Amino acid sequence: MKSAPTLSSAFLKPAGESLPQPLLALRKERGKALVDMPLPTRKTENWKYSSRHLKLSDELANSLPAGGATTDAAAGGYRIVIRNGVVDASTSVLPQVEGLSVQRFADLTDEDAAELARSLDSTLDTRATQMARLNSARFEDGLLIRLKPDTVVDQPLFVIHEVTATAAGSAFPRIYVDAGRHSGMTLVEEFLSSGDESAMVDAVTEFTLADGARITGVRLVAEGQNIQHIGATGVRQLRSSRFESHCVGFGGPLRRHDLRVRLEGEGAECKLNGVVVTQDKQHYDNHTCIDHMVPNCNSEETYRNIAADESHAVFNGRIHIHKDAQKSNANMNNKNLLLSTGAEIDTKPELEIYADDVKCAHGATIGQLDDTSLFYLVSRGIARREASVLLTMAFINELVAQIPVEQVRNSANERLNQFFDDAFREA
């Protein structure tokens, strides 16, 4: 019998020794735990549809070197560039805001680094995010963002995650956000790339929200077709905090994002929006998990997938209502649009409810463009192609309009228009 493939040891050799000692120690410890880690296969439930797209050749184990030019990103205001997983101080504008501290991991004191080392990974379910664990063994730098109580940042902080794939290799960007009581900010993460060599991004971002904090995370994934993207976002929310997530993703050879939110304090609420479009032979897999741990929390989740050509989109939405979480209110909605007969979408709502007094609604649909609507539009003289674009855009309009950062909305719309141009090109 052929044994299951395991992670090549080449992937467990981190670069970048300039981190403070406690973080180097953490990395080493996490690396040890990954020795001989079985790689996900078709039989691994949470990687069922994506394992065959994961191509971990040994050359991807190389750390991509820092350096290279910055591509266009829709940034404004505070802007930090993380190139190949390392903060590029020369092109970054670190915000000078009272109560907000943004530090590179490399610049942390041993004391702060020790505290961070205790917190890293605390928001993730490491069993469910096995590939993201690699980040903890490999990160070379990172951003620690701390908000003092009552600090509300006036404009979004843009983090541009850029991969310069001039050689084969990987990047492991890492962000940890520690939001104090009643603090607030919007963090925009844009994932972009340049260069043509095959590369992988393994990005992990974590948020902890103290009582009453209000944090918005915006995520735009738009790397090139030579980039495998594996990302995990973990969120822990205390009493009466609110977390909003807006993800817009464009397909690639492999795009995988795990988003996990733990509602740990009463009155906490989260809103998770996601839009994914795929074409050609692209693949995109979103796994989300919301844990209602305590009573009186709200969650609202809306994801839309559009798959064209022979592409494949996956949505797995898990809601876990723990036994003490009475009066939980959870609403999950996932709609999917297939633009061609060769496209595939797999959706799976997973509800586990152990409390008896909860309101939990979920809906998932997969459909095609509606012929009646299409006829109505073309009967007014609108060209079939334009009518198809209008109807497809209508499917996601609402979610794009809700993105609270204008630059990201515009950038997303531009990329979506390009997608529609391609998806409805004349056959």
Next chain:
Amino acid sequence: MLSIKNLHASVEGKEILKGINLEIKAGEVHAIMGPNGSGKSTLSQVLAGNEAFEVTEGEVTLNGQNLLELETEDRALEGIFLAFQYPVEIPGVSNLQFLRTAVNAARQHQGQAEMNAAEFMKLAKEVSKQVDLDPAFLKRGVNEGFSGGEKKRNEIMQALLLQPKLAILDETDSGLDIDALKVVSDGVNALRAEDRAILMVTHYQRLLDYIVPDYVHVLAGGRIIKSGGRELALELEERGYGWLGIKDEEAAAN
């Protein structure tokens, strides 16, 4: 303007239209009446180019041009307009965006400059007043959450904006109360012009009190079995379809 000769059409293999002949000249208003299931709506849909219906025989020309060879959108650009019996709700596409896209497609086809957002907004507001539709409706999704009457007024508004050569009104009176019927009729009467023809499809005579047709045709079993003037409609109202030896399915069901 419109010439229909021996038109046969079927849906899912079932023949609905079994040899329609009809000539409509510019400036005329024709009404097609008939019991449910007689093929009235099928005729409207076939003329507008709904691909769910297959034309198996016959010909249709618009000002000498073979209509059946044209794609749906090209028929619209050549001047065919169908006011739907059941206008479609399209959440996510704003009414304004929809109307402007349609008007600009027509303008482009006619070699006119496209209207910008401000110009179009002004025009749309004027026309919406004409059909007594609150301009706030322009910002909503196409027909989204509109009442039956609002949907029909939105259809007439589109006709007024697009200024078609031939307006086909499919059961435009259905589901309207008397006030809405008056508003819709005023809109349709505003469309009447020397160079435009109107084809109304209706089950009831009532609409014809407000939009007085030049000709009335009775459609039954997929054929026009009787044609006449306005008085034919009145006679139908008085005597029912039974008088012509046809069964009104709705009447039979009642």
